[in-house]
Amino acid sequence: xxxxxxxxAELLLEQKKVSAVYQDICRQGLRLDLSRGKxxxxxxxxxxxxxxxPRDKADCYLDGADGRNYGLTYGLPAxxxxxxxxxxxxxxxxxxxxxxxxxxxxxxxxxxxxxxxxRSSRPWGKEERIRFxxxxxxxxxxxxxxxxxxxxxxxxxxxxxGPDMDLVEAAVKDDPTVKGIWxxxxxxxxxxxTYAPDTVRRLAEMPTAAPDFLVxxxxxxxxxxxxxxxxxxxxxxxxxxxxxxxxxxxxFTSTSKITFAGSGVAMVAASEANLKLLRPALNIRTxxxxxxNQIRHLHFLKDKEHTLLHMRRxxxxxxxxxxxxxxxxxxxxxxxxxxxxxxxxxxYFVSMEVPQGCxxxxxxxxxxxxxVLTPAGATFPYGKDPKDxxxxxxxxxxxxxxxxxxxxxxxxxxxxxxxxxxxxxxE
Amino acid sequence: xxxxxxxxAELLLEQKKVSAVYQDICRQGLRLDLSRGKxxxxxxxxxxxxxxxPRDKADCYLDGADGRNYGLTYGLPAxxxxxxxxxxxxxxxxxxxxxxxxxxxxxxxxxxxxxxxxRSSRPWGKEERIRFxxxxxxxxxxxxxxxxxxxxxxxxxxxxxGPDMDLVEAAVKDDPTVKGIWxxxxxxxxxxxTYAPDTVRRLAEMPTAAPDFLVxxxxxxxxxxxxxxxxxxxxxxxxxxxxxxxxxxxxFTSTSKITFAGSGVAMVAASEANLKLLRPALNIRTxxxxxxNQIRHLHFLKDKEHTLLHMRRxxxxxxxxxxxxxxxxxxxxxxxxxxxxxxxxxxYFVSMEVPQGCxxxxxxxxxxxxxVLTPAGATFPYGKDPKDxxxxxxxxxxxxxxxxxxxxxxxxxxxxxxxxxxxxxxE
Numbered sequence: 001x002x003x004x005x006x007x008x009a010e011l012l013l014e015q016k017k018v019s020a021v022y023q024d025i026c027r028q029g030l031r032l033d034l035s036r037g038k039x040x041x042x043x044x045x046x047x048x049x050x051x052x053x054p055r056d057k058a059d060c061y062l063d064g065a066d067g068r069n070y071g072l073t074y075g076l077p078a079x080x081x082x083x084x085x086x087x088x089x090x091x092x093x094x095x096x097x098x099x100x101x102x103x104x105x106x107x108x109x110x111x112x113x114x115x116x117x118x119r120s121s122r123p124w125g126k127e128e129r130i131r132f133x134x135x136x137x138x139x140x141x142x143x144x145x146x147x148x149x150x151x152x153x154x155x156x157x158x159x160x161x162g163p164d165m166d167l168v169e170a171a172v173k174d175d176p177t178v179k180g181i182w183x184x185x186x187x188x189x190x191x192x193x194t195y196a197p198d199t200v201r202r203l204a205e206m207p208t209a210a211p212d213f214l215v216x217x218x219x220x221x222x223x224x225x226x227x228x229x230x231x232x233x234x235x236x237x238x239x240x241x242x243x244x245x246x247x248x249x250x251x252f253t254s255t256s257k258i259t260f261a262g263s264g265v266a267m268v269a270a271s272e273a274n275l276k277l278l279r280p281a282l283n284i285r286t287x288x289x290x291x292x293n294q295i296r297h298l299h300f301l302k303d304k305e306h307t308l309l310h311m312r313r314x315x316x317x318x319x320x321x322x323x324x325x326x327x328x329x330x331x332x333x334x335x336x337x338x339x340x341x342x343x344x345x346x347x348y349f350v351s352m353e354v355p356q357g358c359x360x361x362x363x364x365x366x367x368x369x370x371x372v373l374t375p376a377g378a379t380f381p382y383g384k385d386p387k388d389x390x391x392x393x394x395x396x397x398x399x400x401x402x403x404x405x406x407x408x409x410x411x412x413x414x415x416x417x418x419x420x421x422x423x424x425x426x427e
Numbered sequence: 428x429x430x431x432x433x434x435x436a437e438l439l440l441e442q443k444k445v446s447a448v449y450q451d452i453c454r455q456g457l458r459l460d461l462s463r464g465k466x467x468x469x470x471x472x473x474x475x476x477x478x479x480x481p482r483d484k485a486d487c488y489l490d491g492a493d494g495r496n497y498g499l500t501y502g503l504p505a506x507x508x509x510x511x512x513x514x515x516x517x518x519x520x521x522x523x524x525x526x527x528x529x530x531x532x533x534x535x536x537x538x539x540x541x542x543x544x545x546r547s548s549r550p551w552g553k554e555e556r557i558r559f560x561x562x563x564x565x566x567x568x569x570x571x572x573x574x575x576x577x578x579x580x581x582x583x584x585x586x587x588x589g590p591d592m593d594l595v596e597a598a599v600k601d602d603p604t605v606k607g608i609w610x611x612x613x614x615x616x617x618x619x620x621t622y623a624p625d626t627v628r629r630l631a632e633m634p635t636a637a638p639d640f641l642v643x644x645x646x647x648x649x650x651x652x653x654x655x656x657x658x659x660x661x662x663x664x665x666x667x668x669x670x671x672x673x674x675x676x677x678x679f680t681s682t683s684k685i686t687f688a689g690s691g692v693a694m695v696a697a698s699e700a701n702l703k704l705l706r707p708a709l710n711i712r713t714x715x716x717x718x719x720n721q722i723r724h725l726h727f728l729k730d731k732e733h734t735l736l737h738m739r740r741x742x743x744x745x746x747x748x749x750x751x752x753x754x755x756x757x758x759x760x761x762x763x764x765x766x767x768x769x770x771x772x773x774x775y776f777v778s779m780e781v782p783q784g785c786x787x788x789x790x791x792x793x794x795x796x797x798x799v800l801t802p803a804g805a806t807f808p809y810g811k812d813p814k815d816x817x818x819x820x821x822x823x824x825x826x827x828x829x830x831x832x833x834x835x836x837x838x839x840x841x842x843x844x845x846x847x848x849x850x851x852x853x854e
Contacts, residue, residue: 036497038496038497039496041493041496044487044493044495044496045484047495048483048484051481051482051483051486051487051719054478055478056475056478057472057475059478060471060478066468066471067689067690068471068474068687068688068689068690069465069466069468069471069687069688069689070463070465070683070688070689071689098525098526098716098717099525099716099717100712100713100714100715100716102712102713102714103712103713106711106712106713110537110541113541114537114540114541114552114576125541125552141711141714144711145711145712148707148708148711149541256497260495260496260719261495261496261497261714262494262495262496262497262498262714262715262716262717262718262719263494263495263717263718263719263720280575281575284533284568284571284572284575285527285529285530285533285572286527286529286530286533287527287529287568287688287689288527288689289525289526289527289689290525290526290689290690290717290720291689291690292478292687292689292690293690293717293720
C-alpha cells in the first residue's frame with residue numbers, strides 16, 4: 001500500500017518496523033559497494049586468455065611493423081580497422097589511444113582550451129566564458145573535466161529519449177559561449193537510456209551559435225546489451241556529415257568494459273579537419289601508445305563478430321546482477337509510491353528517483369549500514385542534484401549475494417527516509 | 428693529413444677521389460637509417476620473456492589489488508617501490524604513468540600552462556611571455572613541447588659538464604619570464620655528457636627570478652651504461668631539498684629503453700606540494716594507467732639488481748654498435764681536421780661537429796646516398812643550428828653491417844662537404 005495513502009498512525013507503525021530492521025542491518029557490520037561501474041572479477045576472468053598474447057616475438061609483428069618499438073602514433077592500422085569494424089567509422093578517422101578513453105576526452109578538451117579546433121576563431125582559453133551542456137543525471141567524470149577547466153556547467157534534463165532536445169536547441173541557438181555537450185548515447189550513465197534516432201539527428205543538425213560547438217560522444221557501452229538484439233544507436237557521424245557538421249563530433253569508445261577495465265584500448269574519432277589539428281600535438285606528446293596491448297586485443301577479440309560473442313558472456317554475468325537488484329527493488333519498494341527506477345537493456349547502471357530531498361539521506365543511511373553508494377548529487381553538475389532525489393546504482397562489481405544484501409539495505413534506507421519525510425510533512 | 432694544411436691542387440685531387448667514391452655509393456641504392464634513438468630488434472628480443480607475464484589470473488593480483496580493474500591512479504605500490512629502488516626517490520613522490528615519459532612531460536608543461544604549480548602566482552598561460560632554457564645540442568622532442576605551447580626557446584650551449592651553468596645562472600637570475608630548463612642529465616641526447624656534480628648542485632641551488640622555475644629532469648638513460656661502472660649522476664632532489672627548492676624539480680624516467688620501447692612504463696616524481704596540485708587533475712584525467720603492464724614489468728625486472736643485470740645484456744649489443752660507428756669515424760676522418768665527435772659511456776647518441784655551414788650539406792649528401800640522418804639543426808631550438816655544424820648519430824637501431832655502411836657513407840659525405848667548403852673559401 002502506498003505510503004502516501006497511509007495515515008500518521010500507520011506511518012509511525014511502519015517507521016518503527018523499518019527502523020528495527022535498519023538497526024538490525026547496522027549491527028551486521030556489512031561492507032558492500034554499489035558505487036562504481038566496475039566489472040566484477042567474474043567478468044574480468046572472461047578475458048584471461050588474452051594475457052597469453054602476444055605469445056612470442058612473431059606475434060609482435062603486424063602490418064609490417066614491430067609492435068614492440070616506437071612509432072605508429074595513431075595506432076596499428078589493424079587496430080584502427082578493428083575499431084572501424086566496431087563503430088562503422090572509417091579507419092582513417094580513428095586515433096587509437098592508450099588504456100583510457102577518459103584521458104582522450106580530457107586531452108580533447110585540453111586541446112580545445114589551449115589551441116581550439118577546426119572552426120574556432122581562437123583557443124577556448126582566450127574566451128571570456130565557456131558553457132558546457134551536461135545532460136543530468138549523467139556521468140560525474142565528464143562533468144569534472146569541464147569543471148576543472150573552469151567551464152560553466154549547464155544542466156539539461158535527461159528524458160527517456162536522451163537529453164531534452166528542445167532545451168538543448170534553445171541553449172545553443174543564440175549563445176556562442178555554449179561550446180559543447182557531453183553525451184553517453186547508449187545505455188547512458190546512469191539512466192540506461194539509449195538516445196532515440198531523432199535525438200541523434202537533432203544533435204547533429206541543430207544550428208549552434210558557436211561555430212566550434214562540440215558533441216563529446218562517449219559511446220562507452222556500444223556493445224553492452226543484456227540481450228540480443230540490444231538497443232540501436234543512430235550513427236551520428238553520418239548525420240553530422242550530411243548536415244555539414246562533421247567537425248562537431250568527437251567519438252570515443254574503448255575496450256575497458258570488454259576486456260580489462262584498467263588495461264583496455266581506447267579510441268577517438270574525429271573529422272579530417274580536426275585530426276589535422278590534433279595530429280601535430282599528438283606527435284609531440286608521444287612516440288606512440290602501447291601497441292603490444294593493441295596486438296594482445298587483436299589476437300583475443302579478432303573482429304566484431306568474435307567481440308560480440310565475447311560480449312554475450314559478459315551479458316550473462318551482468319544481466320544476472322541487474323535482475324537480482326531489480327527483483328529486490330520490485331519486491332521491497334513497488335507499490336509504496338516512494339521510488340522509481342530504470343530498467344535498462346544494457347550498460348552498467350540503474351538510476352533511481354526517491355522522494356525530493358531524500359537522496360542524500362538514503363546515501364547517509366546506506367553508508368552507516370555499510371553500503372557504499374555513489375554520493376547523492378554526483379550525477380549532476382557540480383555534484384548538486386537540485387531536487388536531491390537521484391541515486392545511481394551500480395550492481396556489476398559485487399557478488400550476487402552482495403548485490404542482494406546491498407539492495408535490501410538500500411530499500412530499507414529508502415523506506416526509512418521516505419517515512420521520515422512523510423511524517424515531517426504531516427506535522 | 429689535415430685538409431686545412433693542403434693546397435688547392437691537393438684538395439681538388441682529393442675532391443675528385445671522394446666524389447668518385449660518393450657517386451659509387453649513390454649507385455648502390457642503400458637504405459640505411461642513423462636517425463632515431465630506437466632500440467634494435469636484437470635489444471627488444473632481450474625482453475621476450477616479459478611477454479609471458481602475467482601468466483594467469485593469480486599473477487594479476489598485487490598488494491591486494493586486482494591489476495585488471497580500474498583504480499590506483501598513481502600506480503601499483505609495488506611499481507612505485509620499484510622505481511624508488513631505481514631512482515633513490517621516495518615511493519610516495521612517484522607517480523607511475525603509462526608507456527611514455529614524453530607524455531608525462533607534455534602533461535606537466537600543459538598543467539603548468541593551464542593551472543600553474545606550487546609557487547606559481549598564476550597559470551603560465553596567463554603570463555605575457557614564457558621563456559624556457561634549452562641546452563643545445565639537445566633533444567628535439569623536448570624543445571617541440573615548449574614550442575607548441577608558445578614559449579620562447581633560449582639556447583644554452585652544452586659543455587662537457589652539462590649546460591653552461593654561468594649562462595644558465597645569468598639567464599634565470601633576474602628574468603622572471605624564464606620558467607624552466609630541459610635536462611637529459613645522463614648520457615645526454617645527443618652529446619652523451621653526464622652532468623657533473625657541480626652542474627647538478629648549481630641547478631638545484633641557483634636563485635631564480637621566477638619562483639615557479641622548473642627543472643625538467645628527463646633521466647631517460649639512467650641505467651644505460653656501456654661498461655661498469657658507468658657515469659654517476661648526483662641526485663638532484665637531495666640538493667634541491669637542502670636548498671629549499673624541492674618544488675623546482677620534475678624527475679622523469681621510463682623502461683622504454685629497458686624493456687619495449689613502445690610498451691614500457693614511465694614515471695614522474697615531484698615534490699609533495701606539486702603532487703598535491705597534480706593529483707586532482709590526474710584523478711579527473713584517468714581512472715588509472717595500465718597496471719597489468721606494471722605487473723608484467725615487476726615479474727620480469729623484479730628489482731634494481733635484476734634490472735642492472737638485464738641492462739648489461741643491452742650494453743653488450745649497443746656498445747658493439749657504437750664501437751663500429753666510432754671505429755669507422757676514427758679510420759676515415761681522424762687527422763683530417765674536419766670533424767669532431769663524442770665518445771659517450773652510455774646512452775643512444777654520438778654528437779658530431781663538422782665545419783661551420785656544412786651540417787645541412789652532409790645531411791643532404793647522406794640522404795641522397797640513401798642514409799637517413801636526423802635533420803641538421805634538429806638538436807637546436809626551432810630546428811635551427813646557428814653554426815649549421817652539429818649532427819646527431821644514432822647507431823642503435825640498424826644491424827652491425829648497416830651501421831658500418833652508414834658510417835662509411837657519412838664519412839664520405841663529411842669529407843665531400845668539407846672539401847667543397849675549403850675550395851670555395853680558397854676562391
